[in-house]
Amino acid sequence: MIRRSATTSQGPIAMLYELYYWPTIQGRGEFVRLALEEAGADYVDVARRGKRGVPAMMKLLDSTRIEHPPFAPPFLKAGKLVIAQTANILFYLGERLGLAPRDEAGKLWVHQLQLTITDLVVLIHDTHHPITTYLYYEEQRPAARRRTADFWRYRVPKIMGYFEHVLATSGGPYLLGRRLCYVDLSLFQIVEGLRYAFPKRMKRFERKVPRIVALHDRVAERPRIAAYLASERRIAFSQWGIYRYFKELDH
């Protein structure tokens, strides 16, 4: 998959980014894809580029020659740099893609918010695999039920309530106010994922976070995001990602 920029908004020396992530899931790579798409950046989704994509990713991952080896996907190649860890990639891209403030305090603030998204992603994943990722969901069903109950009872209200508060303080529609940053895209993705995995619970919960829902809708309407979501570049949700739907966990 190659996404070529139609604009020259990045200036005369636009970078061609290479994103390395699993080709069949949104996963953590999706937070990076959304940033690249919103910015109209030139990028290659390497592992989705035909049969040789995944081997190319694994080769890089197993290479002992990389100066700064990634521990796991996603990672980004930007010129000579190889950058891993989702939030770290976004920290790097934010400045370059116009999706983060330029001053230090602002950069640290959006990164801090992104790291709270990182924490939330682990919690979402662990609702369906609380005990171990080395057993099927069906083998840890009672634990998943309990974990999911507490996740919705305690963690979702607290974390999403925090983002709702940030939006109230900024005045919205985005976390920084009128200016979009990469965390807005990630928060959009969290809403999408929770709607997929927990449609009933999320429907009830959304009434409590109207500003987050409004942010979600604004992001979805942005022309490049709308085009991306409608394209084949957007991988569908599935039972293999962070967000999985199990009827008995959603009531």
Added chain:
Amino acid sequence: MIRRSATTSQGPIAMLYELYYWPTIQGRGEFVRLALEEAGADYVDVARRGKRGVPAMMKLLDSTRIEHPPFAPPFLKAGKLVIAQTANILFYLGERLGLAPRDEAGKLWVHQLQLTITDLVVLIHDTHHPITTYLYYEEQRPAARRRTADFWRYRVPKIMGYFEHVLATSGGPYLLGRRLCYVDLSLFQIVEGLRYAFPKRMKRFERKVPRIVALHDRVAERPRIAAYLASERRIAFSQWGIYRYFKELDH
């Protein structure tokens, strides 16, 4: 607790940092404490400063007036900045305390390593509380046993093996080679924590990661770290932190 610098190595306008973290556990705050101690920084461990410490922290945490509110401790006050998320705090401090490279590629690299420590910390914590933090360990013992078994079988070898590889590549004794960075201090702390929680397992495992053990020992011998570890500023490990000892999880 106030730690006053005996040196003037920070130059004429040394900052007085305020660290906010739970006063009775090492927890995530310890990664920040170790950086501040190694650098000989002036800092106040606010919540440990008498009876009014914790209320002062909670007041800040609950304040609706902070421009960039933290979601949870630890957070750091540095002049007008309030910075949260452990890895984000270290990113900020690294440059100022001489515990990170100054070039962008180097900064991103050590931050990337720190974010892998962040991931590991969640996994360590979840060994004893896999299902939910809202039940006692004793109420989720079989799940904890399974989670711990897989943690040691798969995750520890992979993650610690990764750091061992980074040390092999850098030539050691530190992750960047001869120059200490804040991730070295965090990796030291991980070794300390795993030794506390899993003395038997760790004793066996350490043979596989000699470079990490050597790094640990080098860090422990650094004069300021040694002085800190021997001081009352170092909180003891306990059954309330990230690392907890349960006999049946360690064999």
